[in-house]
Amino acid sequence: xxxxxxxxxxxxxxxxxxxxxxxxxxxxxxxxxxxxxxxxxxxxxxxxxxxxxxxxxxxxxxxxxxxxxxxxxxxxxxxxxxxxxxxxxxxxxxxxxxxxxxxxxxxxxxxxxxxxxxxxxxxxxxxxxxxxxxxxxxxxxxxxxxxxxxxxxxxxxxxxxxxxxxxxxxxxxxxxxxxxxxxxxxxxxxxxxxxxxxxxxxxxx
Amino acid sequence: xxxxxxxxxxxxxxxxxxxxxxxxxxxxxxxxxxxxxxxxxxxxxxxxxxxxxxxxxxxxxxxxxxxxxxxxxxxxxxxxxxxxxxxxxxxxxxxxxxxxxxxxxxxxxxxxxxxxxxxxxxxxxxxxxxxxxxxxxxxxxxxxxxxxxxxxxxxxxxxxxxxxxxxxxxxxxxxxxxxxxxxxxxxxxxxxxxxxxxxxxxxxxxxxxxxxxxxxxxxxxxxxxxxxxxxxxxxxxxxxxxxxxxxxxxxxxxxxxxxxxxxxxxxxxxxxxxxxxxxxxxxxxxxxxxxxxxxxxxxxxxxxxxxxxxxxxxxxxxxxxxxxxxxxxxxxxxxxxxxxxxxxxxxxxxxxxxxxxxxxxxxxxxxxxxxxxxxxxxxxxxxxxxxxxxxxxxxxxxxxxxxxxxxxxxxxxxxxxxxxxxxxxxxxxxxxxxxxxxxxxxxxxxxxxxxxxxxxxxxxxxxxxxxxx
Ligand code: SF4
Numbered sequence: 001x002x003x004x005x006x007x008x009x010x011x012x013x014x015x016x017x018x019x020x021x022x023x024x025x026x027x028x029x030x031x032x033x034x035x036x037x038x039x040x041x042x043x044x045x046x047x048x049x050x051x052x053x054x055x056x057x058x059x060x061x062x063x064x065x066x067x068x069x070x071x072x073x074x075x076x077x078x079x080x081x082x083x084x085x086x087x088x089x090x091x092x093x094x095x096x097x098x099x100x101x102x103x104x105x106x107x108x109x110x111x112x113x114x115x116x117x118x119x120x121x122x123x124x125x126x127x128x129x130x131x132x133x134x135x136x137x138x139x140x141x142x143x144x145x146x147x148x149x150x151x152x153x154x155x156x157x158x159x160x161x162x163x164x165x166x167x168x169x170x171x172x173x174x175x176x177x178x179x180x181x182x183x184x185x186x187x188x189x190x191x192x193x194x195x196x197x198x199x200x201x202x203x204x205x
Numbered sequence: 206x207x208x209x210x211x212x213x214x215x216x217x218x219x220x221x222x223x224x225x226x227x228x229x230x231x232x233x234x235x236x237x238x239x240x241x242x243x244x245x246x247x248x249x250x251x252x253x254x255x256x257x258x259x260x261x262x263x264x265x266x267x268x269x270x271x272x273x274x275x276x277x278x279x280x281x282x283x284x285x286x287x288x289x290x291x292x293x294x295x296x297x298x299x300x301x302x303x304x305x306x307x308x309x310x311x312x313x314x315x316x317x318x319x320x321x322x323x324x325x326x327x328x329x330x331x332x333x334x335x336x337x338x339x340x341x342x343x344x345x346x347x348x349x350x351x352x353x354x355x356x357x358x359x360x361x362x363x364x365x366x367x368x369x370x371x372x373x374x375x376x377x378x379x380x381x382x383x384x385x386x387x388x389x390x391x392x393x394x395x396x397x398x399x400x401x402x403x404x405x406x407x408x409x410x411x412x413x414x415x416x417x418x419x420x421x422x423x424x425x426x427x428x429x430x431x432x433x434x435x436x437x438x439x440x441x442x443x444x445x446x447x448x449x450x451x452x453x454x455x456x457x458x459x460x461x462x463x464x465x466x467x468x469x470x471x472x473x474x475x476x477x478x479x480x481x482x483x484x485x486x487x488x489x490x491x492x493x494x495x496x497x498x499x500x501x502x503x504x505x506x507x508x509x510x511x512x513x514x515x516x517x518x519x520x521x522x523x524x525x526x527x528x529x530x531x532x533x534x535x536x537x538x539x540x541x542x543x544x545x546x547x548x549x550x551x552x553x554x555x556x557x558x559x560x561x562x563x564x565x566x567x568x569x570x571x572x573x574x575x576x577x578x579x580x581x582x583x584x585x586x587x588x589x590x591x592x593x594x595x596x597x598x599x600x601x602x603x604x605x606x607x608x609x610x611x612x613x614x615x616x617x618x619x620x621x622x623x624x625x626x627x628x629x630x631x632x633x634x635x636x637x638x639x640x641x642x643x644x645x646x647x648x649x650x651x652x653x654x655x656x657x658x659x660x661x662x663x664x665x666x667x668x669x670x671x672x673x674x
Contacts, residue, residue, distance in 0.1 A: 017529065019411055019511045021640045029622030032296050034255040034303045036364075052628075052646040079412040079445060083640060084619075085347040086253065087363035105412055107445055108381075109347060113363035161379055162237025174365070175266065178373045181233055181241060185374055188232040188243060198468035198476045199245050199340060201272040204314040 002118025004171040008099050009140040013062060013071035014133050020076060021083030022110065026092040028084075039092035073139065075132055076103035081110025090117045100141050102148065104129055115164040116174065122148065128156045143169050219486035221383050222452050223418045226358045226483070230341050232375055239379045244370045246273055246335055246342040249313070250326050251304040252280035252621075253345040257367040258307035268371045271312035275335055276304060278318050279325045281621055284584050284611040290318060293623030322465075324587020324613045327351035327555040331435065332589055334464025338453040338480040343370055348555050348637065349448075350441040354434035355461070356453030356483050358418070361442060381447045382492035384417040385485075388425035390500035395670045397565070398433040399557055399635070399654040401425070402440035403505035403515045405497060411513040414446030417493060420485060421451050425499035431460040432559040439556045440637055443512040452484050504670055506542050507639045507652045509534055514639070518543055518657060518669045533641050534649050535631075542667050547651070548630040549580040550662035551644070552608070554618040557635035557655050558586030563594050566659035567602040569673050575607035576665025580626060582609045584616040608662070620645040633661040 029052075030042025041055070048063050050056045057064040074080075074093075080103040081089060090113040093101075100120040111121040120143065124132075128148075132139055137151040143165060149155045166172060178185075193200055220228075233241040249257065254276050261268065268274055281297040282288065290298050301318065308315040316323045322333060327348050330336045338356035343349060345367040352359035362376070370376050388401055406413065419441050421434075429437065434451050441449030458477060461467045468476045503517035509530035516523065522531070522540045531537065536545070552558070552566050563585065575581045583603045585591035591613050594600055600610045617624055618636045625645025626632050632650050635658050636643075639650040653661070656670035663673065 018527075019513075021638075023619075023638075023640050023643055027642065028619055029294075031252075031621075034259060034300055036256060036260065046642055052642075079415070082411060082445060083347065083638060085345055085361040085363055087345070087365060090363070105415055108415065108447055109361055109363060112366065116363065116365040161239065163235060163239045163377060163379075166237065174377055175264075175369050175372050178241065178369065178375060178377060182373075184233050185241075185243075189374065192243065196339075196476075196479065198472045199273075199337070200270075201466060203312070204272050204275070204466075205309070205312045 002168070002171050005099060005118060005120065005168050006144060007140065007142050008072055009138055010072040011068060011070070011138045012073040012075040012102060012132060013068040014075045014136070015062060016075065016077050016129070016133060018078040019082055020080050022081055022086050022089035023083055025081065025089035026086065031086065031088050036091045037095060039088055040095040043092040043096045072097055072099045073141065074098055074101045075129060076101055077129070078104045080106050082107040085109045087113045087117070090114050090119060094119055102129060102132065115167055118168065118171065120168055122158045124148065124156055124158060219488035219490070221485045221489040221491060222356065222420055222450060222483055223358065223383050226339055226341065227380060229339070235377060239377050241375050242378050243341065243375055244343055245340040247275070247367065247370055248326050248330055248335065248342065248344040248349070249274065249276040249308070249367065250280050250344070250346060251278045251282070251300045253364050255300060255303035255307045257345060257364045257371070258311055259303070260364070261368045261371060262307070262310070266372045268311045268313065269374045274313045274371060275316070275330070276308045276313050277316040277323060277326050277329060278304065279323070280615045282318050282614045284614045284616040286612060288318065288612055294621040297621070297623065321588055324589065325555045325558065325615055327435070327439070328559060328586035328590065331355060331431070332464065332587060334461050334467030337461065337467065337476070338457060339483050343367070343376070347442040348439055350446070351435050351439040351555055353438040353441065353448045353450035354431060355457055356451060356480070358448065358450065360448040382417045384414060384419045384446070384493040384495065385491040386419055386421050386495045386497070387423035388421065388497050388499040389423045390425055390498045391428065392425055392499045392502065395656050396502050396504055397654040397656060398429055398436040400502055400505045401499060402437050402443070403507065403512065403652070404502050405495070406440065406444050406512045407505065407515040409444070409495065411443060411511050412445045414441060414444035417446050419444065419446040419449045420491070421449055422485070426451060427454070430561060431456060432561040435559065436556055440512065443637055453480055504654060504657045506657060506667055507650070508536060508542055510639055510641050512637065512639060512652065515652070516542065518653070518667065543669055545667045546631065547579060547633050547661055547666055549582070549626040549632040550575070550658050551582050551617055551632055551634040551636065552655055552658055553582070553584030553586065553616055554636040555586065556637045558584060558590065560590050560593055562635065562655040563590070563599050566655040567599045569656060569659040569670060570606040570608070570663065571602050573606055573663050575662045579662055579665055581607055581662045582611060582617065584611040585613045587613045617644055619643055620648070633658045633667060
């Protein structure tokens with residue numbers, strides 16, 4: 001379960017490309033086990049390392065720039081996290097130490113995966129992204145206030161679902177929350193079984 | 206005495222297909238505006254399935270109703286003839302073995318490596334009647350939207366959500382907006398559902414459907430067979446939509462009748478009566494509407510590294526193409542797409558690997574030879590498709606033309622560290638993603654229909670299927 005999160009102050013890592021897909025975030029060849037860990041080394045492997053098999057850092061890629069070594073926030077363009085639904089992309093980002101992503105837009109499955117793993121997906125207008133990029137200085141993200149502020153005093157608010165906010169804020173586990181409604185689910189299924197009996201299959205294994 | 210009622214219920218408001226399915230699955234409204242939505246079917250594959258099942262078991266939780274969960278080995282499994290658990294991907298065997306163990310422990314039906322029903326998840330789920338009209342179906346795989354072709358609400362999720370759905374039979378979801386994409390008119394010859402999808406994404410962007418569930422409608426969609434409808438819905442995720450879906454009709458019902466897990470006997474009649482109510486009402490309001498005249502479409506080809514980077518095969522790389530994409534793909538602005546030399550051709554994937562796709566390609570390949578130096582591969586979408594194609598002699602057409610004929614699976618649709626086309630190879634491919642290195646290190650992918658890929662394989666360069674005689 002993710003750690004509760006209320007405020008982050010960090011220099012954002014600029015990754016201002018559109019359509020950064022999950023194959024780039026964690027290449028399929030880097031998903032070497034069926035577990036959720038051991039992925040940080042493969043984060044952005046295709047861009048981060050020289051060649052496709054080695055681990056020699058490519059100095060041209062921003063993740064290898066010592067200036068951003070402590071960044072906990074990514075600054076991105078449009079449609080971040082598109083492509084494959086692999087949650088490994090978010091596990092790799094979280095394991096590496098990222099806790100928020102500021103982007104013009106997100107792919108929906110990716111944004112959902114972020115929330116479940118303690119990363120805040122924040123949508124900002126293009127001009128806000130540009131301003132943060134130009135200043136290249138730390139920003140502060142406050143979840144309760146739903147705002148991002150820059151060191152020079154600019155402030156942008158963002159929208160987030162109440163449920164996503166509560167889950168991130170308190171590190172809640174969605175399954176536990178839902179199981180509180182087990183009675184209700186059973187009742188619903190009772191009615192549904194009468195209305196759509198064909199949906200309920202006998203043992204198939 | 207006749208009494209005049211003082212109050213009459215308002216005429217029910219017109220609903221979209223999406224709203225109908227959503228409403229009928231809401232178990233509870235949650236604080237903050239999300240809904241608890243019941244999930245009818247879950248499909249796992251060996252790439253991510255074991256992770257979800259193992260995490261669930263580690264948390265001491267059980268799969269609530271294993272009879273409605275299925276699993277398959279399709280992503281990592283080898284597709285060369287005579288396959289076993291051995292994979293070219295290092296460590297791939299562990300994914301297969303762990304999936305086998307985890308599904309068995311949970312009581313989940315697995316379509317294993319050499320099961321006669323094995324195949325790509327989104328191909329076999331309809332073949333087996335696992336997806337049904339009006340059902341909610343999820344899989345930890347983004348192309349689950351393929352199955353919306355049956356009038357189901359089917360979409361891809363992450364592993365954590367798969368765990369949630371297996372443990373609770375539900376998901377906590379914020380309702381998306383609705384969008385209708387209407388393809389009017391009639392598709393010209395050799396222009397296919399793949400070209401419809403690529404044209405839509407090229408025109409409205411890879412993020413064009415974000416936040417929406419898309420219904421595909423219009424004469425050109427109605428005219429498609431079920432397989433073509435699946436191709437169209439398959440790429441809803443490349444459009445960033447939650448899903449794509451099509452109102453089910455008599456074609457849908459006829460296609461499903463008699464399938465293994467579809468209802469039978471009196472249950473079939475009851476289901477059919479229900480399914481016939483699954484329409485979008487005439488006055489239903491969509492949050493967004495897009496209209497495209499299918500009659501104006503041409504065979505499409507991608508030139509860059511996003512599915513939105515696509516044009517008609519008779520066009521050139523656009524002047525406003527982003528430099529980064531051009532650097533990767535090794536093309537310049539203004540270059541004509543037709544005539545660009547290719548190293549390989551790939552026919553397969555959940556987008557275009559069904560019988561009608563193979564027939565379309567075979568019709569062009571019959572009696573001809575793939576150009577020298579082109580590595581050509583055909584991978585049927587399921588073991589059933591493979592058997593049916595072989596019964597028609599399509600395998601011989603492919604092999605005699607110079608194609609490899611494979612066992613079914615995802616194969617080289619994506620690169621997992623095993624087989625590839627060779628570093629930097631240029632491939633004409635019927636898959637859905639032309640991302641950097643998607644099909645192997647530095648592989649340059651041009652996505653297109655089976656007809657365009659077959660034509661290109663013959664020509665040795667990107668080619669217009671309308672010009673093959
Ligand atoms: S065929 Fe390709 S896109 Fe389809 S499920 Fe397999 S890997 Fe994914």
